[in-house]
Amino acid sequence: MPIQGNISFRTHLLGRVEDFVAETGMQPLVTEKTIAHIVTALANYTEEGKHLSPELYLTTDIVGLLRFLPGSSSLKVGECPVSEQVPNIAVKHCAPLANRGWCIYVEFENGIAKYGVFRDALSPLAIPIQRAVLDRGTGDLKILRIHQSALACVELANHKGDWHIVFVSHKRESEPNPRQFVSDLAKAICSQVRVKLREATETVIERILTAGLQESHGTLVAVSRGDTMPKFIKDGRFFAEPVNFEQLVERAASGSEAERLRLLSYASVLEGMFGCDGIIIFNRRATVIGYNCFVSPTARSGPPAGGARKRAYEVLKQRLGHGLYAAFMRSQDGASEFTKLQ
Amino acid sequence: MSNELTLWEPAETDIIPTAATTVGQITKCAVQLSQRDQRQIVRALEARDFEIGVNYLWVKAMAALKRELGTLGIEFLGEMLGRPDVDERDDVHDLLTDKDAVRLAEELGMVSATEALRLRQTQELIAHFAKSEFADPNNIPTEMDDAEAVRALRACIKNILGKPRIEVAHRFVEFRDALLTKPLSETDTSVELLTKSPYFFRKLSVSILLSAIKTATGAGLEIALGNINTVLPVLWDKVRDTEKWQVGHTYAEVYASGMASAMQGLKQALLKVRGFDYVPENLRSDTFVKAADAIIKAHEGIDNFYTELSPVRNLGRLGTVIPAPALASCTSALLAVALGNTYGASFTAAPAAKQLLTKYTKDRWEYYINQCLPGDIRILSKLDSLGPRKRWKDLVQTRQLNSCAIKHSVAKRLIDASAANNDEGLMRAQRRLVQDYYGKRSATTPAALP
Numbered sequence: 001m002p003i004q005g006n007i008s009f010r011t012h013l014l015g016r017v018e019d020f021v022a023e024t025g026m027q028p029l030v031t032e033k034t035i036a037h038i039v040t041a042l043a044n045y046t047e048e049g050k051h052l053s054p055e056l057y058l059t060t061d062i063v064g065l066l067r068f069l070p071g072s073s074s075l076k077v078g079e080c081p082v083s084e085q086v087p088n089i090a091v092k093h094c095a096p097l098a099n100r101g102w103c104i105y106v107e108f109e110n111g112i113a114k115y116g117v118f119r120d121a122l123s124p125l126a127i128p129i130q131r132a133v134l135d136r137g138t139g140d141l142k143i144l145r146i147h148q149s150a151l152a153c154v155e156l157a158n159h160k161g162d163w164h165i166v167f168v169s170h171k172r173e174s175e176p177n178p179r180q181f182v183s184d185l186a187k188a189i190c191s192q193v194r195v196k197l198r199e200a201t202e203t204v205i206e207r208i209l210t211a212g213l214q215e216s217h218g219t220l221v222a223v224s225r226g227d228t229m230p231k232f233i234k235d236g237r238f239f240a241e242p243v244n245f246e247q248l249v250e251r252a253a254s255g256s257e258a259e260r261l262r263l264l265s266y267a268s269v270l271e272g273m274f275g276c277d278g279i280i281i282f283n284r285r286a287t288v289i290g291y292n293c294f295v296s297p298t299a300r301s302g303p304p305a306g307g308a309r310k311r312a313y314e315v316l317k318q319r320l321g322h323g324l325y326a327a328f329m330r331s332q333d334g335a336s337e338f339t340k341l342q
Numbered sequence: 343m344s345n346e347l348t349l350w351e352p353a354e355t356d357i358i359p360t361a362a363t364t365v366g367q368i369t370k371c372a373v374q375l376s377q378r379d380q381r382q383i384v385r386a387l388e389a390r391d392f393e394i395g396v397n398y399l400w401v402k403a404m405a406a407l408k409r410e411l412g413t414l415g416i417e418f419l420g421e422m423l424g425r426p427d428v429d430e431r432d433d434v435h436d437l438l439t440d441k442d443a444v445r446l447a448e449e450l451g452m453v454s455a456t457e458a459l460r461l462r463q464t465q466e467l468i469a470h471f472a473k474s475e476f477a478d479p480n481n482i483p484t485e486m487d488d489a490e491a492v493r494a495l496r497a498c499i500k501n502i503l504g505k506p507r508i509e510v511a512h513r514f515v516e517f518r519d520a521l522l523t524k525p526l527s528e529t530d531t532s533v534e535l536l537t538k539s540p541y542f543f544r545k546l547s548v549s550i551l552l553s554a555i556k557t558a559t560g561a562g563l564e565i566a567l568g569n570i571n572t573v574l575p576v577l578w579d580k581v582r583d584t585e586k587w588q589v590g591h592t593y594a595e596v597y598a599s600g601m602a603s604a605m606q607g608l609k610q611a612l613l614k615v616r617g618f619d620y621v622p623e624n625l626r627s628d629t630f631v632k633a634a635d636a637i638i639k640a641h642e643g644i645d646n647f648y649t650e651l652s653p654v655r656n657l658g659r660l661g662t663v664i665p666a667p668a669l670a671s672c673t674s675a676l677l678a679v680a681l682g683n684t685y686g687a688s689f690t691a692a693p694a695a696k697q698l699l700t701k702y703t704k705d706r707w708e709y710y711i712n713q714c715l716p717g718d719i720r721i722l723s724k725l726d727s728l729g730p731r732k733r734w735k736d737l738v739q740t741r742q743l744n745s746c747a748i749k750h751s752v753a754k755r756l757i758d759a760s761a762a763n764n765d766e767g768l769m770r771a772q773r774r775l776v777q778d779y780y781g782k783r784s785a786t787t788p789a790a791l792p
Contacts, residue, residue: 067621070622070623070624071594121597121624126600127597132597136613202602203600
């Protein structure tokens with residue numbers, strides 16, 4: 001007897017987010033069906049052929065949310081009666097606007113949903129929105145954040161600290177969150193930054209890494225153990241004057257607008273490097289010393305396994321302690337690996 | 343912490359021996375001055391160039407005092423002065439006016455109340471003789487006399503220049519250490535004591551913790567964050583809006599500077615007290631606070647009647663509505679100019695300041711009188727002098743401030759007495775406010791009306 005019948009990912013998702021929806025407590029705007037709609041919409045969102053990955057915040061009070069972000073701005077786009085479709089309507093109307101730091105919000109109160117876009121302070125040093133808003137609670141405020149953290153991978157997080165990573169692909173549930181290693185990598189890059197500037201520099205580097213990874217089709221990053229380029233890397237673009245983010249952050253923190261803009265412009269250069277082939281090399285003082293770098297397989301690399309990026313990552317792993325302090329890889333489908341010298 | 347919180351007093355030491363009576367003998371006790379400086383001062387005073395000698399002495403004394411205060415941390419001093427816009431890169435000499443330095447030295451127990459009064463009198467004397475309009479109308483020059491010069495010399499050397507180092511009161515250090523080195527819990531007696539303490543100590547505790555949150559790292563930062571989470575919920579209803587804005591401003595500052603741990607710790611504390619209404623939407627208020635500070639600097643500097651006008655106009659140009667976080671600083675600065683000092687008020691700047699004050703709506707006055715005036719020692723101490731007190735009463739009567747809804751009972755008594763031209767009632771209320779602020783000892787108010 002032939003096996004027949006449709007299989008829908010939706011049914012599985014509806015069942016798995018039931019508790020999460022109950023804990024979030026934002027019915028009728030947020031139900032299992034809303035989550036299913038929005039997750040599938042954001043997993044691979046395109047508008048006019050352009051890939052977009054907007055960050056969406058559903059909340060009971062947008063003014064309260066913005067209080068966590070001094071210096072923020074917001075722009076209301078529309079309003080409609082509350083229904084499960086509202087988040088999708090908001091995404092449709094606002095996704096093309098939600099770039100370069102702007103996020104989408106949907107606020108609902110007394111049966112009316114208002115939506116639009118908002119952004120945080122225009123400071124490159126400011127704490128990223130999701131950390132400023134969701135870390136350490138939100139008081140009485142209810143918030144749900146939905147964001148595509150990698151292609152076919154959507155992150156859900158609420159004000160209570162609950163979260164889910166939804167893989168809309170063949171990946172196993174045990175796969176790590178694609179964003180999991182970003183803060184580890186930022187910490188490795190800043191591990192020898194002066195203590196006073198370390199946290200601020202980590203914030204800046206993490207912000208740049210997140211933005212760069214979002215735009216890239218896969219990346220390799222290595223952190224040199226010393227201040228200079230590891231000797232085994234011979235092929236690449238090496239800077240005669242490396243870009244030192246510790247110094248840029250120090251100057252930006254002095255309060256001068258020009259220095260903050262300088263940091264922003266160098267951040268944009270670094271983000272651009274994530275669009276290039278090869279490895280981006282940092283030292284542990286938050287300095288970019290080269291990009292578009294390549295390594296040759298060594299005898300110890302073993303038989304080739306995986307693509308070129310994976311093989312290069314294996315080479316980097318073997319170099320830990322011999323010129324390298326840490327290595328990070330993100331593949332096109334969002335799979336991440338990170339390793340550092342213990 | 344001790345069992346009772348009263349203002350700290352310095353340990354009295356014999357800096358100038360009783361046998362030292364001549365200018366030369368007294369000046370020799372100024373261990374902070376080089377031999378060359380000592381010679382120059384003695385030469386000027388012996389040549390009866392008293393103004394030159396005392397001016398030079400005062401500049402040296404203030405430089406030494408401000409240097410010592412600077413060792414406590416610029417951010418901390420900024421918090422104490424209600425200047426959240428300053429940071430460790432600022433120069434202590436730019437930050438503090440001479441009056442600020444003497445007041446802080448007194449509050450932190452570096453000099454006694456009596457000696458602080460003597461230092462203030464020295465400064466007033468110098469300012470007085472620096473003003474050309476006080477020359478005798480018959481062209482007979484008024485001059486400092488030798489007794490005045492020797493009094494100034496003694497005050498500066500005894501309190502500042504005669505000490506190798508001007509120690510901050512030991513009990514203040516203990517107080518600060520208790521807040522910054524030991525994790526506190528709500529049931530600690532020191533926390534309970536803090537809630538019953540005079541206003542100055544509550545304000546000081548918040549200032550110390552906020553300053554540490556902005557500057558400390560590692561374990562120091564963790565303890566400061568833990569303690570603000572303990573202390574703030576206990577003190578929140580017992581501090582005024584000025585301090586609440588200070589906490590909100592610090593949150594905005596650490597958020598914008600990428601200091602994640604500090605931001606998260608403060609966020610937790612603000613959530614506990616539902617204090618996010620006090621987080622400024624942006625740091626625009628800093629511009630107003632800086633403008634207000636420029637007014638105070640001019641007001642407390644030499645030739646203030648001529649220099650006050652420009653900063654007052656600058657503040658006026660910033661916009662008609664002063665942001666709430668800056669209202670305390672700006673009102674205090676404008677009132678300082680409008681009330682003037684013992685010698686009068688500026689002919690040009692005082693009307694300009696009053697003009698800006700006329701734009702205040704009733705609710706702004708209510709906010710200032712309820713939330714700021716009870717802790718505005720600069721303005722309260724002005725009421726000690728006849729001239730500023732008269733101008734204050736004029737202002738209260740013209741603006742009909744007695745019709746405001748004043749919830750603070752002592753502030754209400756002060757305003758009502760001012761409106762009724764009742765000097766005695768006004769001074770009783772003023773003394774009470776100062777006493778409530780500092781505790782048992784009144785630091786600025788003389789026993790009787792001048």
